[in-house]
Amino acid sequence: MNGQGDAMRDVATDEGYVTADGRKIGGVAMEMRNITLRFGGVVAIKDISFDIRWGEIRAIIGPNGAGKSSMLNVISGFYHPQEGDVIFKGYKRPKMRPYQVARMGIARTFQNIALFEGMSVLDNIMTGRLHHMKANLFQQAMWWGSAQREEDANREQVEKIIDFLEIQHIRKTPVARLPYGLKKRVELARALAAEPSILLLDEPMAGMNVEEKEDMSRFILDVNDEFGTTTVLIEHDMGVVMDLSDRVVVMDYGKKIGDGTPEEVRNNEDVIKAYLGVAHE
Numbered sequence: 007m008n009g010q011g012d013a014m015r016d017v018a019t020d021e022g023y024v025t026a027d028g029r030k031i032g033g034v035a036m037e038m039r040n041i042t043l044r045f046g047g048v049v050a051i052k053d054i055s056f057d058i059r060w061g062e063i064r065a066i067i068g069p070n071g072a073g074k075s076s077m078l079n080v081i082s083g084f085y086h087p088q089e090g091d092v093i094f095k096g097y098k099r100p101k102m103r104p105y106q107v108a109r110m111g112i113a114r115t116f117q118n119i120a121l122f123e124g125m126s127v128l129d130n131i132m133t134g135r136l137h138h139m140k141a142n143l144f145q146q147a148m149w150w151g152s153a154q155r156e157e158d159a160n161r162e163q164v165e166k167i168i169d170f171l172e173i174q175h176i177r178k179t180p181v182a183r184l185p186y187g188l189k190k191r192v193e194l195a196r197a198l199a200a201e202p203s204i205l206l207l208d209e210p211m212a213g214m215n216v217e218e219k220e221d222m223s224r225f226i227l228d229v230n231d232e233f234g235t236t237t238v239l240i241e242h243d244m245g246v247v248m249d250l251s252d253r254v255v256v257m258d259y260g261k262k263i264g265d266g267t268p269e270e271v272r273n274n275e276d277v278i279k280a281y282l283g284v285a286h287e
């Protein structure tokens with residue numbers, strides 16, 4: 007299983023390492039360097055540093071109000087911190103607009119599902135391809151052939167994801183008619199359609215029953231395995247986090263109190279005190 011502790015790692019260089027179950031984790035994809043984020047007088051994130059490696063599943067956990075969502079929004083580029091730097095692919099990332107973030111290859115799902123309820127599953131997933139579409143209406147009219155080829159390529163990618171996430175049977179169904187767990191899977195499909203280099207999942211299991219959680223866990227692991235997708239997730243369900251993640255950042259009151267493999271985090275006194283020791287959902 008993932009995250010067996012440092013002792014189980016074969017290699018620990020800047021080029022990455024190999025997990026106990028043989029997955030290759032690459033070098034640093036993104037580095038959060040001394041990040042501080044304030045909302046007026048509220049300090050949501052206080053001087054936090056950590057990194058995200060290519061190919062890993064990285065979790066951010068912590069009690070309510072710890073600053074997890076704020077951190078995910080900094081990673082996604084939606085919030086720009088007042089202090090500190092985000093280093094992405096080796097470069098300091100400037101303040102960006104949302105469409106620029108999407109072009110950088112960062113896709114996300116939301117805590118409260120954000121799909122087009124009246125549209126079919128297929129059309130919702132196609133919206134994930136928008137920034138891959140180059141042909142505008144004029145080009146589509148003038149160079150029908152190339153626009154058609156682009157459309158075919160987009161459809162092919164979307165069909166691949168539909169097959170992979172086992173949602174062929176609902177591809178024509180309007181999203182509004184789907185049960186909650188399937189909506190979450192469609193949201194994952196839409197994010198994957200963007201072919202992200204980093205996938206951000208905001209509480210992917212929230213509100214799910216046990217069976218739905220098991221399915222979603224399997225898909226997150228399979229996506230990582232099949233496409234090598236670097237994944238960052240926020241999640242309240244501790245069992246899920248410990249099973250899925252290679253490394254875990256623990257936040258409390260805006261500070262980082264732990265960072266390591268699930269094993270290391272589980273045995274961290276501060277974490278036990280702040281988070282694991284209290285009943286939490």
Ligand SMILES: Nc1ncnc2c1ncn2[C@@H]1O[C@H](COP(=O)(O)OP(=O)(O)OP(=O)(O)O)[C@@H](O)[C@H]1O
Nearest residue numbers: 045048049050068069070071072073074075076077
């Ligand atoms: N847009 C905002 N404006 C003002 N304060 C905010 C905003 N977003 C977050 N905060 C505050 O920042 C702190 C961290 O909030 P955040 O939502 O990041 O925590 P969280 O760990 O994701 O919590 P939860 O688990 O409840 O979702 C809280 O005190 C919150 O009230």
